[in-house]
Amino acid sequence: MLDANLSAQLKAYLEKVTQPIEIVESLDGGAKSAELHELLEEITALSDQITLVRRDDDARKPSFAINRVGTDVGVRFAGIPMGHEFTSLVLALLQVGGHPSKTTQDVIEQVRNLDGEFVFETYFSQSCQNCPDVVQALNLMSVLNPKIKHVAIDGALFQDEVDARQVMSVPTVYLNGEVFDQGRMSLEQIVAKLDTGAAKRDAEKLKTKDAFDVLIVGGGPAGAAAAIYSARKGIRTGVAAERFGGQVLDTMGIENLISVPHTEGPKLAAALEQNVREHEVDVMNLQRATKLIPASDATGGLVQVELANGAALKSKTVILSTGARWRQMNVPGEDAYRNKGVAYCPHCDGPLFKGKRVAVIGGGNSGVEAAIDLAGIVSHVTLIEFDSQLRADEVLQRKLRSLPNVAILLNAQTTEVLGDGQKVNGLTYKDRVSGNTHTVELEGIFVQIGLLPNTEWLKGTLELSARGEIVINDRGETSLPGVYAAGDATTVPYKQIVIAMGAGSTAALSAFDHLMRLPVAEREKVTEAA
Structure with a gap:
């Protein structure tokens, strides 16, 4: 899975590992488990400090733990941390392996002094540029403080779990089984939320x-x-x-x-x-x-x-x-269903809507680019533009109009976000020419209407x-x-x-x-x- 250049870079990083690491994999007979096993074997071969064992002792499969031998220091990934999360994997290997973090000493001591039992679960997508900060922060916290545990979960791979918990935005973080927060968070922000006197x-x-x-x-x-x-x-x-x-x-x-x-x-x-x-x-x-x-x-x-x-x-x-x-639509239902189907980052949250129907609000460059990207993931995209024409660059418009699963609505004013109390199931818009109101059934709404x-x-x-x-x-x-x-x-x-x-x-x-x-x-x- 790793090309020669990436393997060479990773081997150089792993030379910084000073304490032995055991990677414990939990697999089933699926293709993704085979893919994960291949990745972990390649990593293990790059360092004498790393051993790979299979125990199949975790309910989530495929998954793996990175443990410091002879201690309770470790982190866990459920899924295959590639894409934006590959850096999180590398840092986890280094930090569990004893390489010190560049985090300030004040923050490190603040993490070590946190008292209580903290079990974190983070849902991420490999295309999410906001997720690594959260995953890396919580991984580091679990390395620094034995009372903190963390598992990073690829939402696209564990879709049933995402649906059951109604996760519609990444990163979404659970603490001890309850939603802790959503969206980008730095280590300092997470610690400040836990340390009420900070x-x-x-x-x-x-x-x-x-x-x-x-x-x-x-x-x-x-x-x-x-x-x-x-x-x-x-x-x-x-x-x-x-x-x-x-x-x-x-x-x-x-x-x-x-x-x-x-x-x-x-x-x-x-x-x-x-x-x-x-x-x-x-x-x-x-x-x-x-x-x-x-x-x-x-x-x-x-x-x-x-x-x-x-x-x-x-x-x-x-x-x-x-x-x-990001500018909001300021219509009924938008606030109630934010992160429950209303989203503002198609790159981050798009994979969670695989095979579903979504709308993109806004016909500028951001909106049209979002619609193009989402069309490759979801079943159907409805782009809604208030004006009588799209404002995006012509090259983007041509690309958008060439896609078979995209509908474009002009002179359309979004009037309400609809939902069942738990998640979005549609929206209403007014045709600004006829004055008629229409309903679009869908599962996600991506707002891209400026700043x-x-x-x-x-x-x-x-x-x-x-x-x-x-x-x-x-x-x-x-x-x-x-x-x-x-x-x-x-x-x-x-x-x-x-x-x-x-x-x-x-x-x-x-x-x-x-x-x-x-x-x-x-x-x-x-x-x-x-």
């Missing part, structure tokens, strides 16, 4: 921080670029981000980043964070901003940013790069456009002195990664210029307040 301790630490020269709110491409350009000027720089990487974490393929022919969102986000941390930047993750207080005499000439955990950060200048999120800026918390504080975007000029200046903005949350006309990076750099240089141009007396006054 937020309060974190807030107390943040309250003691000195004022920054530049504080960036948001950790996407714009925020990362702003942080690097600020730090390179030798000024005190901080980043407060709800999740570092932002919307990029949810992006499957990136092909328009100059000099990079192709990459994936999580990979780019990890590279951005690594680049930022190579500079002297204070990165404060899992921090949601709730209020911006402009500089005034009452604040000592400093801008303040209040956080959801009760802490407040102070800075001489602030760069807002809070990004955007909404994350700026609600700024209303009434600075100037926003009618669409809620932060109004900026060509220097990234907002309507407030000392406050700058960049990226998808602003009025920049094109929402692209490369443009966000440039805008973040511009905002950082403008903020530095602002600091240098402060009158000497005022600069000293602000410095004293800091």
Whole structure:
């Protein structure tokens, strides 16, 4: 199953294993079991530290456990962890085999100190770019703390189990038999949810921080670029981000980043964070901003940013790069059936709808690309577009119209998501020409209707456009002195990664210029307040 190049790379990684590993497989007579056995034999042959045994002692077949010999340290995979999950398999082998994690020592100790019995089950799909973060985080937790157990389950392979538990979104995580959470989660987020006192301790630490020269709110491409350009000027720089990487974490393929022919969102986000941390930047993750207080005499000439955990950060200048999120339809039933048939990531959740009927809402590039991808998995796709024509590129439209299991509805306004109380079973739409209402029976709805800026918390504080975007000029200046903005949350006309990076750099240089141009007396006054 592994080509020569991949085998060579894996062999080099496995040289880092320092403690013996036993892989215990549970198989049946099916083709997938034979495929898994072949993979595990190939892995075992690459390292003298790894042995393979068959016990068939797990109810899920095919599955396998990776155990550290003579200990209770181990992880389990149900299915064949290829695709995006192959990296999770490699990391599990290394970590169970004694290779240390690069996670900060504070987080490692927080995991080790968790008390209780925690049995996690994660449903993933091999095409899901969000799943590996969750799988890898929970695997590491089970390696660090013997009270934590984790099994990663390929939802496409265990379809009966997925149907019984009505899993309609990946990753879906169960804890001790109950739904724990859905969607992308970092190790820090999972630990914070389990460690109920973490937020309060974190807030107390943040309250003691000195004022920054530049504080960036948001950790996407714009925020990362702003942080690097600020730090390179030798000024005190901080980043407060709800999740570092932002919307990029949810992006499957990136092909328009100059000099990079192709990459994936999580990979780019990890590279951005690594680049930022190579500079002297204070990165404060899992921090949601709730209020911006402009500089005034009452604040000592400093801008303040209040956080959801009760802490407040102070800075001489602030760069807002809070990004955007998927726009919702805002129709009855959408919230009730989110992750129960209503989804926003076709790459992640598409495999769960194999052989079923789905709709895609939106006729732009994102919607048409989603419909094309889904058509290869599901039985039928209905694309619903509000306008009288599709807005996607012509090459995508031609591809879509060539597919036999796709129907396109124009001038169609989705009015309600229907369900049986447990999951989606249809939707209604109004024909905007005739005014008639129609019902479409289906099992899934993928919403692809654009982006909404994350700026609600700024209303009434600075100037926003009618669409809620932060109004900026060509220097990234907002309507407030000392406050700058960049990226998808602003009025920049094109929402692209490369443009966000440039805008973040511009905002950082403008903020530095602002600091240098402060009158000497005022600069000293602000410095004293800091």
